[in-house]
Amino acid sequence: MLTQIVDSLRPAVTAAVARGRLRDDVTAETFAMTTVGPLVHRRFLVGVTLGLETVESVVDAALRAWAPQQRTE
Template sequence: MLRSSGGSRDDEGMRRLRDSLLNQIADALRPAVAAAVERGQLRSDVTPETYVMATAGPLFFERFLAGIRLGRDTVDAVVVDAAMRGWS
């Protein structure tokens, strides 16, 4: 089991950075998510924040932690298959 001894999770600067990144990405996607909800492509309870966490999280993991170069197929699989189909 991993134990936290503080570190970046408890660091105020890192918390602000995480919040800022999440807000910037969510704000950029807000019109698209709202339009998809309005068209019935996404459920009404999907928010830009939850959409970002469901899509950006796996993509960040693959790119920056696993070192996998993201191609169109990978992005489509995460964004379309996982998020859109899961919440439609």
């Protein structure tokens, strides 16, 4: 299952890195782990039904974590 998720994310992550929207050390695998991992945990281990707001907050947190560092010169 994780392989399918990673393969689905790969084009978007690759494009985001190429555009400078994500750090160049981000891979589809690492991005999947920081997004899918928390969602699977909440859904299947905690038993919470995932709503759009929850999914968006997890993805937004991952995007912030993997964003390129802003240069302050």
